[in-house]
Structures are given as C-alpha cells and as structure tokens.
Amino acid sequence: MKATVMYKAGDVRIENVPDARVINPSDALVRVTRACICGSDLWPYKAMEQSETGVVMGHEAIGVVEDVGEDVRKIKRGDFVIMPFAWSDGTCEFCADGLQTACIHGGFFGNAEVAGAQAEAVRIPLADGTLFSLPVAKDDALMASLLTLSDVMGTGHHAAVTAKVAPGKTAAVVGDGAVGLCGVIAARRLGADQIIILGHHPDRIALAEEFGATDVVKERGAEAVERVLAITGGLGAHSVLECVGLEQSTATALGIVRAGGAVGRVGVPQDPTIPLGDESFYKNVTIAGGPAPVRAP
Amino acid sequence: MKATVMYKAGDVRIENVPDARVINPSDALVRVTRACICGSDLWPYKAMEQSETGVVMGHEAIGVVEDVGEDVRKIKRGDFVIMPFAWSDGTCEFCADGLQTACIHGGFFGNAEVAGAQAEAVRIPLADGTLFSLPVAKDDALMASLLTLSDVMGTGHHAAVTAKVAPGKTAAVVGDGAVGLCGVIAARRLGADQIIILGHHPDRIALAEEFGATDVVKERGAEAVERVLAITGGLGAHSVLECVGLEQSTATALGIVRAGGAVGRVGVPQDPTIPLGDESFYKNVTIAGGPAPVRAP
Numbered sequence: 368m369k370a371t372v373m374y375k376a377g378d379v380r381i382e383n384v385p386d387a388r389v390i391n392p393s394d395a396l397v398r399v400t401r402a403c404i405c406g407s408d409l410w411p412y413k414a415m416e417q418s419e420t421g422v423v424m425g426h427e428a429i430g431v432v433e434d435v436g437e438d439v440r441k442i443k444r445g446d447f448v449i450m451p452f453a454w455s456d457g458t459c460e461f462c463a464d465g466l467q468t469a470c471i472h473g474g475f476f477g478n479a480e481v482a483g484a485q486a487e488a489v490r491i492p493l494a495d496g497t498l499f500s501l502p503v504a505k506d507d508a509l510m511a512s513l514l515t516l517s518d519v520m521g522t523g524h525h526a527a528v529t530a531k532v533a534p535g536k537t538a539a540v541v542g543d544g545a546v547g548l549c550g551v552i553a554a555r556r557l558g559a560d561q562i563i564i565l566g567h568h569p570d571r572i573a574l575a576e577e578f579g580a581t582d583v584v585k586e587r588g589a590e591a592v593e594r595v596l597a598i599t600g601g602l603g604a605h606s607v608l609e610c611v612g613l614e615q616s617t618a619t620a621l622g623i624v625r626a627g628g629a630v631g632r633v634g635v636p637q638d639p640t641i642p643l644g645d646e647s648f649y650k651n652v653t654i655a656g657g658p659a660p661v662r663a664p
Numbered sequence: 665m666k667a668t669v670m671y672k673a674g675d676v677r678i679e680n681v682p683d684a685r686v687i688n689p690s691d692a693l694v695r696v697t698r699a700c701i702c703g704s705d706l707w708p709y710k711a712m713e714q715s716e717t718g719v720v721m722g723h724e725a726i727g728v729v730e731d732v733g734e735d736v737r738k739i740k741r742g743d744f745v746i747m748p749f750a751w752s753d754g755t756c757e758f759c760a761d762g763l764q765t766a767c768i769h770g771g772f773f774g775n776a777e778v779a780g781a782q783a784e785a786v787r788i789p790l791a792d793g794t795l796f797s798l799p800v801a802k803d804d805a806l807m808a809s810l811l812t813l814s815d816v817m818g819t820g821h822h823a824a825v826t827a828k829v830a831p832g833k834t835a836a837v838v839g840d841g842a843v844g845l846c847g848v849i850a851a852r853r854l855g856a857d858q859i860i861i862l863g864h865h866p867d868r869i870a871l872a873e874e875f876g877a878t879d880v881v882k883e884r885g886a887e888a889v890e891r892v893l894a895i896t897g898g899l900g901a902h903s904v905l906e907c908v909g910l911e912q913s914t915a916t917a918l919g920i921v922r923a924g925g926a927v928g929r930v931g932v933p934q935d936p937t938i939p940l941g942d943e944s945f946y947k948n949v950t951i952a953g954g955p956a957p958v959r960a961p
Contacts, residue, residue: 461923466948469923529950626758626766632945641941641951645933648954651763653826654938657948 370486372421392438395494402428425485426452457496521661523549529655530606530631534558542610555579592622632656667783669718689735692791699725722782723749754793765955818958820846826952827903827928831855839907852876889919929953
C-alpha cells in the first residue's frame with residue numbers, strides 16, 4: 368500500500384510499504400477514506416533527526432473497518448469509524464475518568480511500532496476502546512467535518528474546557544490554525560460572551576469571525592498582550608486557549624489571562640518549561656490542558 | 665514604637681520607628697498582640713539587596729483595633745481582628761469572586777509604602793474589606809491557632825482546594841513547614857483518603873502524622889518521586905500541594921502528580937519558569953494556586 372513516510376526534517380516521501388494488517392487479537396484494520404496533516408506534524412518536519420526506516424506519519428483519519436482481530440467485540444467489519452489520534456483500552460481508570468490520552472495501555476499513532484494514518488490503511492490497536500463508529504455512509508457530505516473529530520475539533524474543545532470557558536465569560540484564542548478555529552467554535556458552544564482571536568492570517572481570521580469571534584488581535588508578543596488588556600477593561604480574559612505550543616505563544620497566553628483565570632494548553636509544547644511561572648502564581652492562574660481525550664464519549 | 669526592620673540579607677534589627685497611625689480615611693490602626701514570621705520572609709533574608717531605609721517586616725498578625733479612619737464602617741475600635749497578609753477593598757469584582765489577593769485596590773503588607781506587622785502596631789489600608797473581626801477576648805487560649813488564619817492555614821487550605829483534594833483521593837504535600845502542615849489539615853478536612861507528607865524534619869513529620877498524614881516520604885528529588893509512585897500503585901497522587909516554592913520542590917510536585925491530577929502551588933516561586941512544563945502537558949496536569957485569598961469568608 369502507499370503511505371506518507373518521513374525520513375528527516377523536510378524529507379517526506381509517498382512510498383510503497385507493506386500492507387497494514389491485524390497483528391494482535393484486539394486490532395482492527397481500517398481502510399482510510401480521509402486523513403489529514405496535524406500542526407504537530409510540523410515539529411518533526413522542522414526538526415526530525417535522520418531515520419533509516421522512516422516513520423509513517425498521520426494520526427487523524429476516518430475510514431471503514433476492513434478486518435478485526437478475534438477479541439474485537441464492538442467494532443464490526445464495514446463500520447464507518449473515526450480514529451482518534453491516540454489508542455486506548457476504554458476500560459482502565461483513566462479511560463473511565465474520560466482521560467483516554469492517559470490510558471494505561473494506550474499510545475499515540477505514528478511511531479516505529481504503530482504506523483500512522485497518512486496511508487491507504489492503518490492498524491488500530493485496542494480497536495474496541497479506540498474507534499468510534501458512526502451511522503453514516505462513507506460518501507456522506509459531512510466527511511470533512513467528521514474528520515475534524517479525530518483531533519482538531521476535540522482538541523479545540525479540550526482547550527476551551529480546560530480554560531473553563533463558561534457563559535458570560537471572555538475567551539481568548541491564541542493561534543488561528545485549525546485547532547484555534549475549532550477553539551473559537553468550542554468557546555461559542557460553551558457560551559463565551561466575548562471571543563478574541565489572536566492571529567494574522569486574513570483567510571483564517573475571516574473563518575474565525577464566521578465561527579463566532581467577536582474581536583481580532585493581529586499583534587504579537589507584548590503588543591498583543593497590551594491590545595487584549597485594552598479590550599478587556601485592563602483585566603485580561605477569563606479563559607485563554609493556547610493553540611500553538613511555542614514559548615512566545617504560551618507567554619502571550621499567560622500574559623493575557625486575568626487574575627484567577629485559566630489557560631487551556633493544547634499546542635504541543637516546544638519548550639520543557641512554562642514561562643511566566645512566577646507571574647502566573649501571583650495572578651492565581653490555572654494552567655491546564657494537554658493531549659485531548661478526543662475519544663471521550 | 666518597636667518594629668522588626670530588615671536592611672539586607674541577614675541584617676534584621678529591632679528598632680524604634682515612628683508610631684503607626686491612621687493616614688487615609690479607610691485605614692485602621694491595629695495594636696498587634698501576636699505576629700509571626702513567614703517562610704516567604706526567608707527569601708529576602710537570604711537575598712535582599714541593601715536598603716537605606718530598611719523594610720518593616722511581617723504580614724501575619726492578630727490584634728485589637730485602636731483607631732479607625734472616618735470612612736471605616738464595619739470595623740470598630742476594640743474589635744479583635746485577624747489581619748490577612750494582603751489588604752483588599754472587599755467590593756471589586758475579584759473580591760466578589762473570592763480572590764481578594766487580586767483585589768484591584770489591594771496590595772501586600774511589608775513594603776516601603778505599607779509597613780509590616782512585626783511591630784507593636786500596624787496601619788491597615790481598606791480596613792473594612794481587609795480585617796476580619798472575631799468575637800473572642802484577646803487572652804483567649806486559641807490565640808496561636810487564630811494567628812494561623814492570617815496566612816498559613818488559609819494558604820494550606822488554598823493549596824488543597826486548588827489541588828482539587830476531594831473525598832477518596834490521594835493527596836501529597838510537598839514540604840513540612842507550617843504551610844505544609846496546614847495543608848495536611850486541609851487535605852484531611854476535604855476528605856482525602858491517603859495523605860502523603862514529603863519532608864525530613866522528625867518533629868514536623870510527627871505533627872503531620874498527628875494531623876492526618878498516612879504516609880511519610882523522607883527522600884528528595886528523583887528518589888522522592890519513585891517512592892510516591894511506589895505507594896500510589898505507580899500512578900502518582902491525584903492532588904499535590906506544593907508548599908515550598910523552589911525549583912526542585914516544584915519539579916517533585918509535578919513528578920508525583922498523576923495524569924489528569926492537579927498541583928496547587930502556594931510556595932512563593934523562586935524561579936520565573938515552571939519546570940517539567942512539557943511533561944505536565946502530556947500528563948494533562950492542572951497547575952493552579954498562588955497567593956491564598958485568606959480573607960475569603
């Protein structure tokens with residue numbers, strides 16, 4: 368089958384690789400109908416060390432179940448499924464708590480052991496816990512939207528939930544990528560009164576406004592902080608959705624959150640430390656978030 | 665009057681200073697009956713730059729109101745009061761939300777403008793919002809306990825609340841100082857099932873056990889993390905109370921918290937960044953806390 372293989376930063380090839388297949392009894396084989404590229408794929412694209420074997424990329428896909436292992440009970444051949452970016456058993460205490468991305472037996476797609484989904488087919492470990500079946504035909508007009516449920520929409524929602532977005536509150540979304548835009552949708556769904564998008568791509572900003580953003584901040588760094596404070600009565604936003612993961616974007620998020628507010632981080636961090644930790648302390652800011660449990664029901 | 669004046673690291677003197685008095689109409693003058701030294705006083709004691717005038721130290725005291733400004737309505741002469749370590753107006757939106765330490769008109773005692781309470785008397789700004797009157801006589805046997813309500817007990821409670829301690833959960837308390845010990849009391853009050861104290865002072869550990877600690881971890885750093893994991897089924901604690909503020913103690917707190925758990929920080933941070941920010945992200949850890957709103961009703 369064909370798959371997208373990354374060998375090092377900037378070196379991505381479409382190659383013929385051995386067909387994906389069921390290996391363990393709890394596996395399913397999914398024929399991929401749509402897959403996409405994640406913002407987090409950009410990090411290895413910029414920084415990956417040379418790999419002899421390469422890595423099949425991709426952790427966001429939808430498709431049709433083609434085969435299942437003998438222990439698979441809930442998922443059936445022919446099911447149309449969403450594949451979350453992490454696999455999970457659905458039964459451990461973390462899964463029971465709705466944090467499937469911390470599943471004791473779980474993991475993340477797109478590594479040497481479990482190949483990614485930018486391929487004609489993908490092996491899904493722990494299929495009963497991982498996959499989510501939907502009663503739609505594979506040519507449904509909703510396909511592009513359903514694909515977002517494998518990562519970006521669930522991730523934007525997680526940012527909003529961990530940033531404690533609530534009716535009447537001000538939410539600020541740092542980043543106008545796919546996750547940031549989904550964060551705007553999520554903030555609106557959760558009832559935010561004012562939704563500030565921080566970004567500077569005109570096409571994405573237009574989408575953000577269509578999705579419910581009430582204010583646009585195109586500045587960056589200290590100027591962005593100043594601007595957000597100016598449009599929030601000098602106090603900052605109750606809820607900040609950090610949808611980038613860079614040190615500067617995190618500093619911006621922590622700079623624009625008001626005292627007692629919360630930052631929901633979903634951008635994969637590119638630095639081992641969190642900046643402004645002391646300022647966040649004095650402001651009693653809550654810093655939360657992480658890999659979204661997109662599989663949570 | 666006599667007061668404790670710090671001039672630089674290691675240079676603390678008991679000196680005669682001008683009598684504290686009502687300056688603004690919203691002030692009260694409190695005759696201090698008991699005051700104490702905070703763990704956070706140790707930071708300037710170790711690192712304060714030379715000051716020409718010195719700073720009157722102290723932000724934890726109880727005493728009797730001796731005078732009030734003309735705008736003070738609730739607090740009366742003769743009231744026995746607890747002085748929280750921060751002053752607050754009691755009316756702004758942060759005070760209304762119970763976050764008096766972010767009061768728009770508030771501040772912290774013990775600086776060049778508002779002297780500290782390790783003195784015979786102390787001027788209290790915004791007395792109606794700041795002071796808490798109690799119906800006790802000043803010779804009450806409870807004095808030592810009441811003094812803890814000016815900071816350490818409220819701070820330990822804030823650590824427990826922001827670490828989301830709840831019935832049936834495991835709480836770990838990093839630090840066996842006064843705040844850590846109050847954190848143990850708070851964790852027990854909030855129903856924690858298992859309470860792990862991390863510390864190595866035998867006398868304080870004995871108190872922690874008396875207050876409800878069920879497990880003691882005397883190790884530090886990586887060994888402490890290993891030990892806590894060992895006694896929590898390899899998963900870590902649901903709630904971690906960080907009651908020190910050093911980089912290592914913060915790293916320990918973030919190392920022993922389980923995925924999806926929360927760290928409540930109340931130790932004044934000695935570093936501008938938070939370590940293990942990426943690990944905390946992958947674990948979906950909530951980092952919260954800050955200066956405790958001890959004035960909250």
